[in-house]
Amino acid sequence: MFIMNRKRMVEDKLEQLNKGQTAYAESRELIRLVKREIENQQIPVFTDETESGCWFIPQKNSPAPSDEQLAQM
Incomplete structure (x- = not known):
């Protein structure tokens, strides 16, 4: 059984976001x-x-997307 380290998984997600x-x-x-790490590092997401x-x-670094832009994501 393969067990993933939660800390490593969080680091991977934050690395993706920073890229x-x-x-x-x-x-x-x-x-x-x-979410806790995003808040601590103040990453805008x-x-x-x-x-x-x-x-x-x-x-x-742009204003929040409109409802139409969100629907296209």
Whole structure:
């Protein structure tokens, strides 16, 4: 059985975000940890939470997207 280290998983997600890539987390625990690190590092992201997981979308230095732009994502 392969067990993933949660800390390493969080680091991988943050690395993706810092590169401008979207990151996805499924488990509630991983989502909580990623959110905590995003807040600590003050990384500007949009979050899209669903029942099956959470997308973390890096926010560029621009105003919040319109509803139409969000629908296209």
